[in-house]
Amino acid sequence: MIIDKIKNLESYYGLMPNLREAVEFALSLSDHPEGRYECETLPQGSVFAMVQTGATQPLAEGRIEAHRKYLDVQIVLEGGETVYYTDVEGLKELDPYSEEKDIVFYEGGGQPARIEKGMFYLVLPQDGHMPCRELDGPGTYRKIVLKVRL
Numbered sequence: 001m002i003i004d005k006i007k008n009l010e011s012y013y014g015l016m017p018n019l020r021e022a023v024e025f026a027l028s029l030s031d032h033p034e035g036r037y038e039c040e041t042l043p044q045g046s047v048f049a050m051v052q053t054g055a056t057q058p059l060a061e062g063r064i065e066a067h068r069k070y071l072d073v074q075i076v077l078e079g080g081e082t083v084y085y086t087d088v089e090g091l092k093e094l095d096p097y098s099e100e101k102d103i104v105f106y107e108g109g110g111q112p113a114r115i116e117k118g119m120f121y122l123v124l125p126q127d128g129h130m131p132c133r134e135l136d137g138p139g140t141y142r143k144i145v146l147k148v149r150l
Contacts (some may be wrong), residue, residue: 064086
């Protein structure tokens with residue numbers, strides 16, 4: 001998992017083809033209402049983003065998740081969250097992998113990372129993560145979750 005400030009995102013563009021265009025697309029959605037948006041300048045289904053707002057939740061109410069088909073770039077625009085992360089190797093699956101939703105849930109916790117306004121985290125298939133957990137108690141967030149097909 002990579003954690004950094006949004007202003008440094010361009011440092012990671014070399015990780016995969018089309019990441020620059022995908023990130024630029026996602027950042028163009030900063031003022032858009034909540035919802036899912038397809039990137040129309042890249043092949044269909046290869047890049048989409050979701051603008052999300054919500055309330056952070058207690059750690060006890062979360063589950064570790066991971067994805068196999070898409071890389072996640074979660075960009076926090078307002079508020080903040082704690083994300084817990086761990087390598088999925090050796091974790092026990094709670095629910096089997098859903099091909100349709102590209103998600104699998106695991107038992108366990110992980111290491112906390114504080115993500116605040118102006119930061120992002122990038123999650124690869126081996127990165128189990130539990131997003132949207134409380135920072136210092138209940139709070140809110142507005143973020144963009146960018147999905148880039150691997």
